[in-house]
Amino acid sequence: MNDTQWPLWEVFVQGNPGIPHKHVGSVHAPDAEIAIQNARDVYTRRSEGISIWVVPSNAISASTPEDQGAFFEPSNDKPYRHPTFYKIPDGVKYL
Amino acid sequence: MEDSKKLEQFEAKIASGQKIEPKDWMPEAYRKQLIRMMSQHAHSEIVGMLPEGNWITRAPSLRRKAILLAKVQDEAGHGLYLYSATETLGVDRKDLLEQLHTGKAKYSSIFNYPTLTWADIGAIGWLVDGAAIMNQTALARGSYGPYARAMVRICKEESFHNRQGYEIMMQLAQGTPEQKEMAQDALNRWWWPAIMMLGPGDDQSPNSEQLMRWKVKMESNDAIRQRFIDRTVPQAEFIGLKIPDKDLKFNEATGHYEHGPINWDEFFEVIKGNGPCNAKRLKDRIEADKKGRWVREAALAYAAKREKEKVVA
Numbered sequence: 001m002n003d004t005q006w007p008l009w010e011v012f013v014q015g016n017p018g019i020p021h022k023h024v025g026s027v028h029a030p031d032a033e034i035a036i037q038n039a040r041d042v043y044t045r046r047s048e049g050i051s052i053w054v055v056p057s058n059a060i061s062a063s064t065p066e067d068q069g070a071f072f073e074p075s076n077d078k079p080y081r082h083p084t085f086y087k088i089p090d091g092v093k094y095l
Numbered sequence: 096m097e098d099s100k101k102l103e104q105f106e107a108k109i110a111s112g113q114k115i116e117p118k119d120w121m122p123e124a125y126r127k128q129l130i131r132m133m134s135q136h137a138h139s140e141i142v143g144m145l146p147e148g149n150w151i152t153r154a155p156s157l158r159r160k161a162i163l164l165a166k167v168q169d170e171a172g173h174g175l176y177l178y179s180a181t182e183t184l185g186v187d188r189k190d191l192l193e194q195l196h197t198g199k200a201k202y203s204s205i206f207n208y209p210t211l212t213w214a215d216i217g218a219i220g221w222l223v224d225g226a227a228i229m230n231q232t233a234l235a236r237g238s239y240g241p242y243a244r245a246m247v248r249i250c251k252e253e254s255f256h257n258r259q260g261y262e263i264m265m266q267l268a269q270g271t272p273e274q275k276e277m278a279q280d281a282l283n284r285w286w287w288p289a290i291m292m293l294g295p296g297d298d299q300s301p302n303s304e305q306l307m308r309w310k311v312k313m314e315s316n317d318a319i320r321q322r323f324i325d326r327t328v329p330q331a332e333f334i335g336l337k338i339p340d341k342d343l344k345f346n347e348a349t350g351h352y353e354h355g356p357i358n359w360d361e362f363f364e365v366i367k368g369n370g371p372c373n374a375k376r377l378k379d380r381i382e383a384d385k386k387g388r389w390v391r392e393a394a395l396a397y398a399a400k401r402e403k404e405k406v407v408a
């Protein structure tokens with residue numbers, strides 16, 4: 001059998017209750033269970049987390065840096081999406 | 096887009112302090128240099144477990160044993176962060192390990208010295224991790240995102256390594272005359288290798304202007320070495336140990352210590368493979384890899400079996 005050193009998984013850790021999981025790196029593991037155990041040992045040795053997600057690396061699709069401009073720029077010319085776009089007279093409260 | 100245009104954008108991005116991420120365009124020379132540096136760094140972390148692992152079963156107390164275990168485990172973690180960061184550049188960990196095992200890839204010269212007494216564990220944490228911190232805090236400001244982020248994490252953990260080593264030295268230095276002598280002997284043997292592990296002097300390794308501009312290298316070896324010496328000499332004085340350099344003196348005018356000549360012949364011999372422990376380190380590494388192989392295969396077979404059962408059920 002070819003010594004593959006196991007497939008790659010991306011690791012996401014939630015640092016504290018109520019905040020989102022954040023990508024911290026990757027681990028090699030034969031399955032999800034061991035990926036979670038390895039991720040615990042590699043990325044949370046000093047109580048950096050209360051929850052871990054692992055995802056097979058090849059299951060992640062990402063936007064491409066080359067298209068960054070064309071992809072994200074359309075929102076730049078829509079300032080009316082921000083509350084600061086609107087002028088409200090000084091006397092008006094709670095708006 | 097033309098490569099010259101892409102290069103211009105790449106350099107502008109770095110100059111403005113932005114990080115380069117795995118899927119961003121990068122020059123081949125940048126990718127190659129990073130793979131070389133990062134994998135060498137990863138190899139150093141895991142080979143570095145061997146000289147310290149040597150003392151886990153013989154640590155002088157349960158407290159020391161638990162600390163040393165945690166430190167060596169951290170080094171394994173550092174190796175893993177760094178291999179995974181290197182893999183973002185499009186290489187496979189198994190190929191990197193093969194380069195280590197066939198001698199094609201290098202690791203830090205320092206780990207080719209033996210750990211003869213318990214005081215060596217103190218000297219390693221204090222001096223070797225201390226020197227590594229100087230280097231790594233510089234690298235944490237580097238331009239490649241995954242490497243810089245791994246460095247930030249590693250630097251946080253290194254400071255425990257550094258302190259536990261100094262504490263060992265301090266305790267021995269304050270102990271019986273024999274214990275103090277043991278600490279001094281360890282300092283005598285580890286000082287120069289620690290000075291050398293920061294790499295050849297600037298006259299022998301001209302810092303490529305390009306690597307500095309690309310923020311792959313952040314500071315010259317001599318600058319990092321100077322900072323390490325300036326910080327470490329007073330620490331030695333504080334616990335009554337003597338740095339084994341008769342030419343060492345403080346220059347009031349510059350505010351820096353001046354050191355005696357470094358034996359670079361020794362350094363290059365160790366790098367070439369002729370240090371006291373090169374052969375043993377490589378043999379132990381290869382053996383560990385071989386012994387772990389059945390575990391990797393069995394775990395994969397088990398995962399495949401369970402996957403099949405899931406499909407049937």
Ligand SMILES: [Fe+2]
Pocket residue numbers: 140169170173249253
């Ligand atoms: Fe480390």
Ligand SMILES: [Fe+2]
Pocket residue numbers: 170224253256
């Ligand atoms: Fe360390």
